[in-house]
Amino acid sequence: MESRDEKELVERVETVIDRDRVLNFSDAIFAFAATLLILKIDLPNIPPELIETRLGPEILNLWPSYFANLISFLVIGYYWLTHHAIFNMIRRFNQTLFWLNVTFLIFISFLPFPVDLFGDFGNSRSVVVFYSSALALAGYLLTILWLYASHNNKLINKSVSKRRIQFYTLKHMVAPVAFTISIPIAFVDLTLAKLSWLFVFIGIIILHRLYHYHQLDDLEKTAL
Numbered sequence: 142m143e144s145r146d147e148k149e150l151v152e153r154v155e156t157v158i159d160r161d162r163v164l165n166f167s168d169a170i171f172a173f174a175a176t177l178l179i180l181k182i183d184l185p186n187i188p189p190e191l192i193e194t195r196l197g198p199e200i201l202n203l204w205p206s207y208f209a210n211l212i213s214f215l216v217i218g219y220y221w222l223t224h225h226a227i228f229n230m231i232r233r234f235n236q237t238l239f240w241l242n243v244t245f246l247i248f249i250s251f252l253p254f255p256v257d258l259f260g261d262f263g264n265s266r267s268v269v270v271f272y273s274s275a276l277a278l279a280g281y282l283l284t285i286l287w288l289y290a291s292h293n294n295k296l297i298n299k300s301v302s303k304r305r306i307q308f309y310t311l312k313h314m315v316a317p318v319a320f321t322i323s324i325p326i327a328f329v330d331l332t333l334a335k336l337s338w339l340f341v342f343i344g345i346i347i348l349h350r351l352y353h354y355h356q357l358d359d360l361e362k363t364a365l
Contacts, residue, residue, distance in 0.1 A: 223312065
């Protein structure tokens with residue numbers, strides 16, 4: 142059992158963690174990862190005298206890089222918006238939450254590497270599995286962060302309803318589950334595995350319709 146003095150010390154330490162600084166740092170990591178995505182697309186290696194005839198086909202040949210960047214940028218944007226939604230509901234920080242956030246951001250900063258691999262070796266089963274695993278792990282870490290903060294309204298506003306907590310829990314799970322499902326599909330058909338990633342966005346739309354998101358947001362906006 143903690144003494145009253147120990148509890149007061151812990152509370153003082155926790156109040157040192159400023160939400161705005163945590164969010165600013167997190168935003169910088171997201172921006173860094175998103176910027177690196179476009180830098181990972183290699184320029185076509187074409188002799189100057191052949192640019193007029195080969196530039197178009199060579200650019201088209203880079204479609205795996207464009208596809209990987211599009212999916213990854215949208216997923217990073219989805220994780221960023223979800224991350225902001227979580228931290229807008231958090232009213233108290235502690236060391237565990239801080240380090241969960243740091244661990245999540247490490248995986249976000251790592252994403253340009255599997256994206257680069259996918260752009261160069263998009264038809265490799267191991268690369269597709271690695272790419273899906275990286276995006277799934279980032280999503281699971283964000284879900285763990287949310288579950289820790291929202292359990293019994295531990296760190297979030299007490300007025301946030303169980304329905305909204307359930308909504309965000311399911312929303313956080315959509316992307317990692319979709320990427321996880323694509324892994325066994327990759328061993329059957331690589332094209333089908335890649336197409337299955339689109340279920341991330343289909344799943345989010347369905348979830349919003351099921352929970353009547355905009356109505357729920359109006360009812361509980363004072364809690365957020």
